Amino acid sequence: MDQIKQVAIVGGVHGNEFSGIYLVRQYLAQPEQVKRASFTTESVWANPEAHYANKRYLHSDLNRQFKNCDLANLALSNYEQSRAKVLNAQLGPKGNARTDLLIDLHNTTSNMGACLILTQSGPFYNQMAAYVKMMMPEAIISRDEDHFAAEDHALMCTLGRYGVLVEVGPQPQSVLRQDVLELMHRMTQHILDFVEHYNNGTLPVLPKETEAFRYLHSIKLPMNAQGERIGMVHKNVQDRDYQPIYPGDPIFTLFDGSEIPYDGDTVVYPTFINEAAYYDNNLAMSLNEKVLITLP
Structure with missing residues (x-):
């Protein structure tokens, strides 16, 4: 053993x-x-x-x-x-x-x-x-x-x-x-x-089954062609780690007041939302899928 x-x-x-x-x-x-x-x-x-x-x-x-x-x-x-x-x-x-x-x-x-x-x-x-x-x-x-x-x-x-x-x-x-x-x-x-x-x-x-989340990919804050940030994480997403984001939900608010929706076609679950340590890379959050861990 x-x-x-x-x-x-x-x-x-x-x-x-x-x-x-x-x-x-x-x-x-x-x-x-x-x-x-x-x-x-x-x-x-x-x-x-x-x-x-x-x-x-x-x-x-x-x-x-x-x-x-x-x-x-x-x-x-x-x-x-x-x-x-x-x-x-x-x-x-x-x-x-x-x-x-x-x-x-x-x-x-x-x-x-x-x-x-x-x-x-x-x-x-x-x-x-x-x-x-x-x-x-x-x-x-x-x-x-x-x-x-x-x-x-x-x-x-x-x-x-x-x-x-x-x-x-x-x-x-x-x-x-x-x-x-x-x-x-x-x-x-x-x-x-x-x-x-x-x-x-x-x-x-x-x-026999345990809920878990599997990392998919990370997304960056909105930026212009000069690499300057032009928006921030939407208030409806902020602090809602592991809560679902549905296709079309707003995920960013731009400084001009407009919003950017999530353009995926499946439900995802954000983590590391606005993580301070990742700001030097302009990372906004990581997106995950929900999975089940199964035991025999």
Whole structure:
């Protein structure tokens, strides 16, 4: 039977996402909170220098540095690129990792609640999703490009043999909110409990179907030919992460007062709406489809 022997909980990949940093500090101070009988847990602060500078990153986004080809490229040597190689040596190496499960903790400025993001598919992930959703009904399950192989993913969680992200919001950058920290802690505890049950063969009866959302693509804010923004996210969409957008619904309001409707032909579900960290790329939101995770 597949066994999870080594778990890593990683916070602070982005220096201005405070919940993961403070939760890792809490776990380092009180390791009994993440201790389980069947596996060992280590807590890791990923990007301290960016936190000290009160920035998301110093040179490049650390959570985009973990493709196999980039980890092997010694010419990629700025702070975050070098830090990724250090973390790969500490927790990986990717593809043959000593870490069986990596739990990566993140905040979003968007109104997404507590999200379990799966970047891979398979029975282990499906059972985890069903367990977390059963224990925490308000949780959102997201399947983010889970059709790609781990080596093609740039995200840090793919360092582990298994890897997931815990994404919780809304929380402004460089701010700590008790409700958001508590949600992150609760979801992390449910994941650890799931692993303990999984190792021991004591999982409860899980629902056969679990609602989830699969990433489709991202859309940008309206811009003119000069690359200047000429509009904003429509007020009827703002803060309504995971709520349906129907064909023809307005999604942007232009500064001249006109509106731009959603021009797709199927219902979609927006996430990362107006995420502050994505404004440098003019990203407005990600669009998702609703799917079901099924267990045999």
